[in-house]
Amino acid sequence: MSANAAAAPEPKGRPAPKTGSKPKPKTSGAPRARRQGPIVPASSVSGHTLVMVIAIMTYLAALTAGGVDLVRATAAGWERDIVRETTVQIRPADGRDMNAAVARVAEIARAAPGVVEVRPYSEAETARLLEPWLGAGLSFSDLPIPRLVVLRLSDDGRFDPAALKAALEREAPGASLDDHRRFLDRLVAMARTLVALGLGVLALVLAATVLSVVFATRGAMAGNRDIVQVLHFVGAKDGYIAGQFQRRFLRLGLKGGLAGGLAAIATFLLAELTAEQGVGSAAVDQMDALFGRFQVGPTAYAGVVAIVVLISVLTAVTSRVTVFRTLRALD
Incomplete structure (x- = not known):
């Protein structure tokens, strides 16, 4: 028997680890879940x-x-203003004192039932209202500009426009009541x-x-x-x-x-x-x-x-x- 045949075979097994090598960490059998991206791009x-x-x-x-x-x-x-406010317009005429006519209309309006406030417009206030159309420095002696008296009415419905119109026709010629309803x-x-x-x-x-x-x-x-x-x-x-x-x-x-x-x-x-x-x-x-x-x-x-x-x-x-x-x- 030869020396090679007489030599016993080495047992099979794991190879000896190399000096200085580190063992690999154990990993689980399940694959790591990947983060899914959105179907629709976030920005486009x-x-x-x-x-x-x-x-x-x-x-x-x-x-x-x-x-x-x-x-x-x-x-x-x-x-709301239809039933809460009305206006008396005083038209100018030859020989008519507009300031006295305005004062008389205000007195008649204050005596009317249902009127809670009377506010006559002065010449300066009237000119200021007309300023966007007629310009500044308006003279009342050059143009027949009417004067206004604004009446604030109560909410109880006691105001009678027909009675006030009749009183203005008798005691204040040239004054007319306008309730603005049509406008x-x-x-x-x-x-x-x-x-x-x-x-x-x-x-x-x-x-x-x-x-x-x-x-x-x-x-x-x-x-x-x-x-x-x-x-x-x-x-x-x-x-x-x-x-x-x-x-x-x-x-x-x-x-x-x-x-x-x-x-x-x-x-x-x-x-x-x-x-x-x-x-x-x-x-x-x-x-x-x-x-x-x-x-x-x-x-x-x-x-x-x-x-x-x-x-x-x-x-x-x-x-x-x-x-x-x-x-x-x-x-």
Whole structure:
């Protein structure tokens, strides 16, 4: 027997570890979960464009809502003034002392039932009212300008315009009572028409926002069509895919809506500040006399908040409906 054959074979086993080597850490058999990215990109050109479009639409809708609220409040004030205020006009004539005639009319009006306040307009106040049309430095001796006496009425309905007209005809020639009813009725009708037109414009702005979201959603789906098709054909539920788009477009709607709403509120505040700084000028005083003080009420600001929420919800719901319709076309 040879020496090689006589040599016993070495037992099989693990090789001896090398000096200085570190043992490998044990790993579990389950693979490490990878973080999934969003189906819809977090930022894209179409997303930024949609935010700008939503901001502009929200701004226009908020301005429309503020204008509608302002006109509505003004019309309500006009309707209240129909029953709370009236005016006596005294026409000038040869040999007539206008100051004495104004004093006599004021005395007759104070004695009438239902009249709580009598305010005769002086020559300076009358000239200031006519300044926007006839200019400053108006002379009453050159033009036959009538004088006004404003009567504030009570709310109990005791005022009798027919009796006051008869008293003025007997004791104050040249004085006539004008309750502004015909003029104010026309203004109220015009204001209601403007409110209806404003609501129509608001509806059109919301419709344009919905159409913009539809096109943006289809563009986003076209850019991610391969991913959507793969998820659809491997069995992903339509609700899951639509939910991804809905959350993304809800964030876009909120971002654009907040930007447009804040811009509208800033515009309201700037307009109020400008109107307050112009108090005392003839034009602003005349506008205040006709339309009341320019002031955006709390209902307008609440309307801006409601529009921001509504446009955000419309953006999310519209994207979801668009995704569902597109997925049904793949079946």
